[in-house]
Amino acid sequence: MSQQKLIYGLIGYPINSSLSPRMHNAAFSYLKINAEYRLFEKKPQALGSFLSSLNEQKILGLNVTIPYKEKVVPFLNSLSEEAKLIGAVNTIIVSQGKLEGFNTDGEGFVKHLLEELRFELQNLSIAILGAGGASKAIAVMLSKKGAREISIYDIDSEKAKALVNHLKQTFNDIKFIQAGSVEELNIQDSGLLINATPVGMKEGDPCLVSENIIHKDLLVYDLIYNPSETKLLRVAKQKGARIANGLGMLLYQGASSFELWTNKKAPITIMRNALNEGVKEL
Ligand code: NAP
Numbered sequence: 001m002s003q004q005k006l007i008y009g010l011i012g013y014p015i016n017s018s019l020s021p022r023m024h025n026a027a028f029s030y031l032k033i034n035a036e037y038r039l040f041e042k043k044p045q046a047l048g049s050f051l052s053s054l055n056e057q058k059i060l061g062l063n064v065t066i067p068y069k070e071k072v073v074p075f076l077n078s079l080s081e082e083a084k085l086i087g088a089v090n091t092i093i094v095s096q097g098k099l100e101g102f103n104t105d106g107e108g109f110v111k112h113l114l115e116e117l118r119f120e121l122q123n124l125s126i127a128i129l130g131a132g133g134a135s136k137a138i139a140v141m142l143s144k145k146g147a148r149e150i151s152i153y154d155i156d157s158e159k160a161k162a163l164v165n166h167l168k169q170t171f172n173d174i175k176f177i178q179a180g181s182v183e184e185l186n187i188q189d190s191g192l193l194i195n196a197t198p199v200g201m202k203e204g205d206p207c208l209v210s211e212n213i214i215h216k217d218l219l220v221y222d223l224i225y226n227p228s229e230t231k232l233l234r235v236a237k238q239k240g241a242r243i244a245n246g247l248g249m250l251l252y253q254g255a256s257s258f259e260l261w262t263n264k265k266a267p268i269t270i271m272r273n274a275l276n277e278g279v280k281e282l
Contacts, residue, residue: 003034004034004058005034005035005036006033006034006035006036006058006060007035007036007038007057007058007059007060008024008035008036008037008038008059008060008061008062008261009021009037009038009039009040009059009062009063010037010038010039010040010062010063010064010065011040011041011042011047011050011062011063011064011065011068011072012040012041012042012064012065012066012067012068013041013042013043013044013067013068014041015039015041015065017282018039018065019250019274019275019278019279019282020037020063020250020254021037021038021039022274022275022277022278023250023251023254023271023274023275023278024037024254024258024271025037025274026267026270026271026273026274027258027266027267027270027271027274030267030270031262031264031267033262033264035060040062044067044071047068047071047072047075048075051072051075051092051099052075054092054094054099055094055097059094060093060094060261061091061092061093061094061257061260061261062091062092062094063090063091063092063254063257064089064090064091064092065090066133069088069089069090069103069133070087070088070089070133072089072092072101073087073088073089073101075099076089076092076099076100076101077098077099077100078098078099078100078101079100079101079102080100080101080102080103082102082103082106082107082137082140082141083101083102083103085140085170086103086105086106086136086137086140087136088103088133088136088137089101089102089103090102090103090104090105090137090253090257091103091104091256091257091260091261093260093261102257102260103137104252104253104254104256104257104260105133105134105137105138105249105253106137106138106139106140106141106142107141107252107253107256108249108250108251108252108253108254108255108256109137109138109141109221109249109252109253110138110141110142110145111252111255111256112244112248112249112251112252113219113221114145115252116248116252117219117242117244117248119192119219121142121145121146121147122145122146123146123147123148124142124146124147124148124190124191124192125147125148125149125150125151125186125189125190125191125192126142126147126149126150126151126190126191126192126193126194127150127151127152127153127179127185127186127187127190127192127193127194128150128151128152128153128185128193128194128196129153129154129182129185129193129194129195129196129197129199129208129209130152130153130154130195130196130197131152131153131154131156131159131160131162131163131164131196132154132159132196132197134196134223135152135154135163135194135196136163136166138194138196139152139163139167140167140170143167143170143171143174144171147174148174148175149174149175149176149177149186150167150174150175150176150177151176151177151178151179151184151185151186151190152164152176152177152178152179152185153178153179153180153181153182153184153185154197155197157178157180160178160179161178164176164177164178182208182209182210183210183213187209187213187214187215187218188213188215190218191217191218191219192218192219192221193209193214193218193219193220193221193236194221194222194223195208195220195221195222195223195224195230195232196223198224200222200224200227200230200231200232201224201226201227201230205230205231206231207230207231207232207234207235208232209232209235211235211238211239214235214236214239214241215239215240215241216239216240216241217241218236218241218242219241219242219243219244220232220233220236220241220242220243220244221243221244221245221246222243222244222245222246223246223249224245224246225245225246225247225250225279226279226282228245228247228279229243229245230245233245247275247276247279250275251268251271251272251275254266254271255268255271258271
């Protein structure tokens with residue numbers, strides 16, 4: 001008797017393109033798991049009914065993307081410690097009819113830094129552009145990993161203020177600064193600069209940081225991976241800084257989701273190769 005295929009996938013709206021099916025399907029195939037990762041583009045009015053039908057539809061796990069990372073929370077039965085701290089979920093496990101929420105975005109970012117880039121986080125001073133969902137997930141994980149100081153700038157000062165206040169309440173031995181401008185970010189004394197805004201995705205987008213302030217002791221990490229080298233990364237490279245784009249974060253957040261769903265070690269090289277093939281076609 002042939003075994004029924006296990007179903008996993010990504011829920012979002014709209015989903016214009018995603019590299020996640022390639023990455024996860026390559027991993028399932030490599031480990032000979034009879035499973036498929038699909039895209040579930042669901043309109044907001046269909047979100048609740050879709051989530052309550054996961055068990056019935058034999059869907060065992062989901063990734064969650066824009067605009068649902070916070071919106072799914074009320075539909076879940078439990079949340080991991082990280083998901084609670086971040087207030088958002090990017091991974092759901094369906095287990096015995098119950099929906100469990102996790103957030104692997106920050107973990108993926110940190111794993112890429114620690115395991116692949118061999119970048120030390122202890123006692124680090126960090127500057128972050130953007131205070132949206134990705135920034136929050138990353139800032140929480142960096143705080144858990146022993147950062148000394150985190151300064152955050154967002155064009156929407158209320159968002160930056162809310163994030164800094166949330167972090168201050170949660171981690172009282174770390175210095176958090178709400179920067180009123182890019183210039184107020186403490187980049188001179190930072191070891192890590194993160195772009196967690198969408199600025200850099202479009203051809204004519206500016207480089208948000210003045211090149212004079214970028215120094216060679218900095219790792220400049222842009223969460224954007226398409227294009228693979230934003231203006232910020234180009235300038236940083238010219239100034240002798242280390243650079244990384246967001247493909248590593250995408251890989252490691254996916255690997256963490258895969259491990260939560262399957263209880264098997266994610267085949268990182270296979271998943272990375274699938275992503276590298278996928279970006280060529282974007
Ligand atoms: P988000 O929730 O919309 O947050 C982006 C934040 O940046 C918003 O608060 C936005 O403010 C702010 N912003 C926009 N323009 C700015 C500027 N010129 N200066 C300062 N702040 C500005 O989006 P997100 O989900 O956090 O994603 C952020 C970026 O990370 C996107 O490029 C996304 O593709 C990328 N990302 C990558 C990964 C990965 O795995 N590599 C994962 C998640 C996200 P307004 O809302 O007022 O515009």
